[in-house]
Amino acid sequence: MCVAKKILFVVLDGAADRPTVAATTPLKAATTPFFDRLAQDGILGIMDVIAPGTPPGSDTAHLSLLGYPVDKVYTGRGPFEAAGVGIKVRPGDIAFRGNFATVKDGIVVDRRAGRIDDTKSLSDAIREQLDLDCEFLFKESAGHRAVLVLRGEGLSPKITQTDPKHVGPFLYSKPIAKDASARRTAKIVNDFTRQVSLILGNHPVNVERSRSNLLPANAVLLRGVGSVPHLVPFEKRTGLKAAVIAATALVIGIGILTGMTYIPTKGATGHIDSNIDEKVKNVNEALKRHTFVLLNIKGADEAGHDGDFNAKTHFLERVDKALSNLEIDDETLVVITADHTTPISLKEHSGDPVPFLIRGQGVRADQTSVFNEYIAATGGMDRICGRDIMPVLTDLLGKGVKFGA
Amino acid sequence: MCVAKKILFVVLDGAADRPTVAATTPLKAATTPFFDRLAQDGILGIMDVIAPGTPPGSDTAHLSLLGYPVDKVYTGRGPFEAAGVGIKVRPGDIAFRGNFATVKDGIVVDRRAGRIDDTKSLSDAIREQLDLDCEFLFKESAGHRAVLVLRGEGLSPKITQTDPKHVGPFLYSKPIAKDASARRTAKIVNDFTRQVSLILGNHPVNVERSRSNLLPANAVLLRGVGSVPHLVPFEKRTGLKAAVIAATALVIGIGILTGMTYIPTKGATGHIDSNIDEKVKNVNEALKRHTFVLLNIKGADEAGHDGDFNAKTHFLERVDKALSNLEIDDETLVVITADHTTPISLKEHSGDPVPFLIRGQGVRADQTSVFNEYIAATGGMDRICGRDIMPVLTDLLGKGVKFGA
Numbered sequence: 001m002c003v004a005k006k007i008l009f010v011v012l013d014g015a016a017d018r019p020t021v022a023a024t025t026p027l028k029a030a031t032t033p034f035f036d037r038l039a040q041d042g043i044l045g046i047m048d049v050i051a052p053g054t055p056p057g058s059d060t061a062h063l064s065l066l067g068y069p070v071d072k073v074y075t076g077r078g079p080f081e082a083a084g085v086g087i088k089v090r091p092g093d094i095a096f097r098g099n100f101a102t103v104k105d106g107i108v109v110d111r112r113a114g115r116i117d118d119t120k121s122l123s124d125a126i127r128e129q130l131d132l133d134c135e136f137l138f139k140e141s142a143g144h145r146a147v148l149v150l151r152g153e154g155l156s157p158k159i160t161q162t163d164p165k166h167v168g169p170f171l172y173s174k175p176i177a178k179d180a181s182a183r184r185t186a187k188i189v190n191d192f193t194r195q196v197s198l199i200l201g202n203h204p205v206n207v208e209r210s211r212s213n214l215l216p217a218n219a220v221l222l223r224g225v226g227s228v229p230h231l232v233p234f235e236k237r238t239g240l241k242a243a244v245i246a247a248t249a250l251v252i253g254i255g256i257l258t259g260m261t262y263i264p265t266k267g268a269t270g271h272i273d274s275n276i277d278e279k280v281k282n283v284n285e286a287l288k289r290h291t292f293v294l295l296n297i298k299g300a301d302e303a304g305h306d307g308d309f310n311a312k313t314h315f316l317e318r319v320d321k322a323l324s325n326l327e328i329d330d331e332t333l334v335v336i337t338a339d340h341t342t343p344i345s346l347k348e349h350s351g352d353p354v355p356f357l358i359r360g361q362g363v364r365a366d367q368t369s370v371f372n373e374y375i376a377a378t379g380g381m382d383r384i385c386g387r388d389i390m391p392v393l394t395d396l397l398g399k400g401v402k403f404g405a
Numbered sequence: 406m407c408v409a410k411k412i413l414f415v416v417l418d419g420a421a422d423r424p425t426v427a428a429t430t431p432l433k434a435a436t437t438p439f440f441d442r443l444a445q446d447g448i449l450g451i452m453d454v455i456a457p458g459t460p461p462g463s464d465t466a467h468l469s470l471l472g473y474p475v476d477k478v479y480t481g482r483g484p485f486e487a488a489g490v491g492i493k494v495r496p497g498d499i500a501f502r503g504n505f506a507t508v509k510d511g512i513v514v515d516r517r518a519g520r521i522d523d524t525k526s527l528s529d530a531i532r533e534q535l536d537l538d539c540e541f542l543f544k545e546s547a548g549h550r551a552v553l554v555l556r557g558e559g560l561s562p563k564i565t566q567t568d569p570k571h572v573g574p575f576l577y578s579k580p581i582a583k584d585a586s587a588r589r590t591a592k593i594v595n596d597f598t599r600q601v602s603l604i605l606g607n608h609p610v611n612v613e614r615s616r617s618n619l620l621p622a623n624a625v626l627l628r629g630v631g632s633v634p635h636l637v638p639f640e641k642r643t644g645l646k647a648a649v650i651a652a653t654a655l656v657i658g659i660g661i662l663t664g665m666t667y668i669p670t671k672g673a674t675g676h677i678d679s680n681i682d683e684k685v686k687n688v689n690e691a692l693k694r695h696t697f698v699l700l701n702i703k704g705a706d707e708a709g710h711d712g713d714f715n716a717k718t719h720f721l722e723r724v725d726k727a728l729s730n731l732e733i734d735d736e737t738l739v740v741i742t743a744d745h746t747t748p749i750s751l752k753e754h755s756g757d758p759v760p761f762l763i764r765g766q767g768v769r770a771d772q773t774s775v776f777n778e779y780i781a782a783t784g785g786m787d788r789i790c791g792r793d794i795m796p797v798l799t800d801l802l803g804k805g806v807k808f809g810a
Binding site: 382384 | 629778
């Protein structure tokens with residue numbers, strides 16, 4: 001008989017929205033014949049990715065959608081970013097996101113050091129000269145970004161960050177728990193800050209930047225501190241052999257930390273100019289060797305953060321067109337959803353439910369034939385929680401975990 | 406004013422389904438004018454009996470529907486089967502389901518001993534000759550089935566079962582917890598196995614069976630081990646005087662263990678040939694003396710396990726016709742639902758939500774006028790959890806338990 005065998009899980013990052021003055025959303029305004037055909041063949045619903053009214057981060061959202069209990073495993077974004085840029089983090093490591101920044105007389109004057117885009121030799125210098133009271137790993141990432149990982153016994157994520165998040169006085173880290181580990185970790189972080197300031201202050205790159213009237217990258221601000229969680233591998237939880245296709249380090253890192261195979265995509269930028277067609281090709285290939293493919297497409301979130309209705313709408317139309325080249329038969333359950341709402345009106349994540357659709361064998365197809373926030377709310381799945389969607393999907397594959405006899 | 410006074414709770418066991426190739430389900434395909442009239446007068450919804458995507462057992466499902474916290478009270482099916490065949494189990498007893506089986510040279514060659522149908526004298530022999538290191542009760546049940554109950558201090562359900570569930574090597578029980586009780590219980594179970602083998606091996610019934618070329622019933626395989634939970638009586642929880650009308654030992658046992666009156670029905674078999682008319686007569690009588698009647702009708706689940714779409718559809722039509730003779734006015738809330746989905750395509754329970762309807766005084770009747778999985782998803786109750794339906798019903802009777810002032 002007919003039971004689906006694979007899952008393609010598409011996350012349109014931040015695609016959901018609230019109505020603007022025109023009483024519509026980008027997803028409602030966009031012409032999306034492919035999504036609508038999936039809606040017609042499938043079942044729709046709305047989903048509280050974390051909880052009603054709670055704006056999810058992209059990190060907690062993806063963990064929740066993959067079925068992990070975020071309230072137990074999540075302490076911060078750093079671990080996932082670190083894994084996503086290729087650091088082999090271990091459970092218990094303390095990881096941070098970092099920004100190369102410009103600090104002058106104790107004031108952060110530019111959090112991105114004039115959007116510096118090559119920090120390789122600065123990072124080399126940090127790696128060579130830094131001497132901390134614990135093992136550490138430091139790695140540059142895209143643009144002004146970097147990650148720091150502290151490793152060993154007696155460390156804690158219970159400390160404040162050094163990134164003020166806006167122009168203003170530089171911050172020192174403080175423990176927020178009354179234990180020796182937190183005190184020690186804050187001390188190490190402040191030591192990192194002092195040493196990095198010395199290492200970068202007179203680095204040839206910065207001397208040259210000052211000479212060219214560019215802001216020097218003379219500090220590294222830390223944020224997103226978290227302890228690397230022990231995550232039961234996704235394959236062990238679900239029996240599915242999984243791959244992740246994404247452009248952002250965060251989502252890649254979540255894939256890697258849950259044991260998925262990361263498939264890089266040429267030209268995938270995480271911006272609205274991303275090469276979606278290339279991602280679709282990768283998905284089609286990946287579905288031949290995997291039973292679960294997580295595809296994250298980031299652009300709509302970016303447009304939402306920029307408050308650009310038209311850019312978000314057009315990007316979603318471009319995604320719809322690109323995804324119409326997916327090679328998916330009825331044996332592949334297709335999920336289309338968002339990890340959170342990023343309203344044009346807020347330019348930030350919100351806690352509105354996101355729309356979702358499931359299409360494939362065994363699905364109780366409903367009467368809907370359009371995919372957007374409004375129609376999804378009338379769909380046959382009604383309203384579920386983010387953590388419930390993976391059990392629903394594995395159950396559709398006939399792999400539900402029975403409770404009772 | 407008009408407030409309903411009684412509840413008739415009808416569980417169409419395993420009646421819910423997924424769409425097959427014809428994009429329909431037995432409940433959708435069946436002609437069910439009575440259910441549809443109830444739908445028209447009442448309110449519909451879908452229900453996650455345990456949790457979204459979790460396939461319930463019939464045991465956990467019924468407990469949840471009756472409002473019990475299954476994750477706290479449920480350790481296995483044995484206790485309910487034991488109560489259902491008439492053993493007066495006590496909280497803390499360790500109970501098993503048993504199968505008379507044929508074992509040859511350590512291999513289970515037939516789990517049902519050639520579907521033996523009378524095990525009375527074999528069971529008498531076990532009761533008379535068995536000598537275990539604790540108090541015990543053994544009772545034969547329908548066909549090849551039986552139950553074993555161990556009683557006393559220092560026993561534990563944390564052991565493995567001896568039933569391999571398929572043809573293959575016989576299993577010995579092992580403790581799965583590192584405590585003396587588990588070790589002792591596994592030892593007692595293995596002693597049971599050895600003694601039963603000796604008692605049955607040369608029993609006249611088996612000598613005669615071998616002579617007639619029938620498989621001897623020379624072993625009893627045990628499964629479904631569980632500790633009898635302490636269940637707060639249903640009447641104490643809800644204020645309702647309850648009766649259970651069902652054919653299967655499991656549901657009868659759940660009724661008995663929650664303090665309901667069990668009303669036996671002549672000709673109720675638990676199969677698709679069951680005498681539903683007789684059950685309906687019993688319900689009509691029971692509603693005169695009780696304020697809650699649980700009616701379980703098993704056949705649709707059986708047809709689902711057999712993967713027989715037509716049998717399931719026709720059975721549901723037969724049920725609809727029989728139930729149309731229910732004598733129920735508006736003062737009786739009627740609930741029609743399923744304990745779980747048993748898709749034709751899986752032949753096993755699945756975690757899809759089940760449809761339900763509530764009809765009677767006080768119900769906010771919605772626009773639906775047909776009862777099936779699809780229409781229910783559009784109903785006014787949206788989507789609820791199994792454990793919530795009893796509070797909803799008692800509240801409709803004006804007996805809700807207020808929280809706050």
